[in-house]
Structure formats: structure tokens, C-alpha cells
Amino acid sequence: MIEIENVRKSFGSLEVLKGIDLTVNKGEVLTIIGGSGSGKSTLLTCINGLEPINSGRIVVDGTEVHAKSTDLNKLRRKLGIVFQQWNAFPHLTVLENVMLAPRKVLGLSKAEAEAIAVKQLTHVGLADKLGVYPSRLSGGQQQRMAIARALAMSPDYMLFDEVTSALDPQLVGEVLDTLRMLASEGMTMICVTHEMKFAREVSDRVAFFSKGVMAEIGVPQQIFEAPRNPETAAFVKLTQA
């Protein structure tokens, strides 16, 4: 369970998160939608401790992320994250990309790490690209590789930050299919996305962010068909136009 309690976060004098309260349960798929600059990415990077917060707390399975005593490197094994772009390590082959953290972080042997990497790469449909360098992959393949790399650490949660928005339209589908597959397997996921159709289809709940505030949260049908907050209504209308 991820518990976010009254989290505030500023960059300099700019307050980007203005008191976020949110709980994500095991097995749940939560998508976050909202305008540019509303703080969606910032929230994800706060959840896995890549960014500090100013007040409030984030608790992952009982561990407070920003507590001084927390071993963030250990905590991050539970939290896979895939960013919008530049995820691939260009100097490593696809297989090596996925093997790196299991070997260096989990301390697995080469054979063990390779077995896991091959399994995850097969899972995302890249079994035929093991020895290839990322520069030879399409954007969609690179994103699927990044997903496999995160999965190789056997995380309990996956955070996705607009993983399709840097892709050519024809490559979006294959990545969304991978996310759908993970959702159907019961992975706990927080997906920041601009893909409204996808959000509607796979989410248990959808949260709408606006200017650092979570303006509304609810089941997809409610958010998309009967938004209570006028800003949500305006945003939904805009994205469906």
C-alpha cells in the first residue's frame, strides 16, 4: 500500500504539490491525468524518493520514504519506475540493460540475472532483441525494454510517467498493450498518462490533478462521464474533443 498524506513540495518558491492525500492499494491501477505542470511527474519522483518533500509523508508498505533512517536504495527495489524518455542505457545491450540492476543491486550471479532478464524481455515481446544496442530499437521497443528492466527487480509497484508521450502514434499501442498486460496480471500501478481511452479502460480509479492539487478522484466512469469538479469537466471535455 502507498499512503500519501498531505504532501507538499516546492521547487524554490514555486509550490508544485499543495497538500496531496492519496492511498493506492495493492493490486490497484490508478491513473493520474491533468494539465501540464500540475505536479504529476513530481509526485511520482517523490514516491520513490528521487525528490525530497517539504512536508507531509509518503509511506510505502509501512516504510516512510523520506525518513532519514530509510534505505532508499532498498526501498526502490519495490518501486519500478519508467520515465517518458531517455530510459535506455545506450552503452549496454538490451540484455545487459536488464541484467545490470539484478547483478549489481541484488547481487545475483550472471546466470541468474540473465535468466530473469530473458524472462522479462520475453514477457514484453523483445526476446529477439537481446544482443542489440538500444540505438537500434524503436522508441516503443525502448520503452518496453525499460519496463522489462524495472520488472526484473520484481517490484511490488510500478510507476509510469507518460511512457507513451514521446512516441510516434503508431508505436503507442504496443506499449499500452504491455501496460494492459501488467494490469491484468494484478500489478499495482500508478500511471501518469494523456491517453484517456487507456485510462478509462484499465484504471480502477482516476485522479485529476490541477495546479498542484488533486482536484478529483473516482472510478473512471464517474470521472469521465459525471465529473463533479468543473475543472475536471473542462479537462475531460478538452481531451475528448
Next chain:
Amino acid sequence: MFSYTFQWKQAFARLPVMLEGAVVTIEIALLSMLIGIALAVLLTGFRLSGNRVLSGIAATWVEIARNTPALFQIYMAHFGLGSFGLHLSPYTSLLLGITFNNAGYLAENFRGALKAIPDTQTRAARSLGMTPVRAFGHVVLPQMLRIAFLPMTNQMVWAILMTSLGITVGMNTDLYGVTQDLNALTFRTFELFALAAVIFYLITKTVQIGARLVAARLFRY
């Protein structure tokens, strides 16, 4: 004007001595590169440290190394330090001067190379649970080395050529110094220096070709 008659035999007779000089030249260049790389890493760390004193020291070093003649740098290592009572042998002064120059140029190259690697690479590595040191060692450093590899090769070539400046501080065991001494002895100026030039050329070419082979093996992406 054309009364000079070539006597190549005399020059070739000196080849073994000159090759011994070439070994010293290569030795100085190699040492100056190894120490220079270590110092450049340190200077790069200084510049990124955010500490004003440290980054000031590093910036000054880089500025002087890159914007004054190498001859001046070697001269200062010998006569400059000498006037403060620190008397270094020609060998040490030459090594010090070239190392100073290498470190300055390489520090600038390393900084540029680091800048070319997006922050997101470190983020991605950290998000997989890697410590800052691991993330640097496994993700940033290998990419940085690739970018800095060609400049490092060029600097090695420069270091070899810079050894010729040693004669200004009395160096006479390197390739250029040996040639100069032989010239004073035999007056076969053209032949000797032509031969020295060919040896310099062969050394630097070997470095360049070797570097290309190494790069092709190391950087396959």
C-alpha cells in the same frame, strides 16, 4: 645554397641512440597522461563540487593550461619553481609541465563529456536501486569515457610532441634532446631531424591507430 650533401649513413648510424631517446619520450608522454587523467578527474570533481575555493582552483588551472604556451608551462615548472628554491631535474620539470597541460585540457574534456550525458541516465540508474557510486561507475563513466576517448587520444599525441620542448629546460635524453645533441656533434642537421620527425610520426600514428582499434572493441554501440 645547395652545397649541403646528404649523408644518410651517418644519421642512420645514430638510430639506436635515437630509439633510446624515443623510449624516454614515450615514457614521459605515458606517465604525463596517466597522472594527467587522474588529476583531470580530480579537477572535474572540484569544478562540480559547488565549493567556490575548489572550483576556483580548478578553473584557474584549466584556464592557464589551455590559454598559455605549453613552452611557458614547462619553463615555469623548471625555472619558475627554481626561483622559489624548488629545483627540479629537466626530466621532472618536463614531466610536470606536460602533466599540468594534460590535466587542464582533459578536465575540460571530461566536463564537456559529463554535460553531454543527460541527468535522466543517473535518475534511471538510481531508480533501479543503485547507489550514487554504482550509478556513476556503471552508467555515467562508461558513456563519459566514450565521449572523451578521442580527445584523450589527441592529448596523448600532443604529449608526445610536447616532449620536444624539453630542450628549453636542458632535457637531453628524450628523442628531441638526443637528436639535438647528435646535431651539435655531427652537424648532420637535416638528416638527423628528418629521421627524428619520422620517428615522431611513427609513434603518433601508432597511438592513433591503436586507439582506433581499442575504441572499436570497447565502444560497439
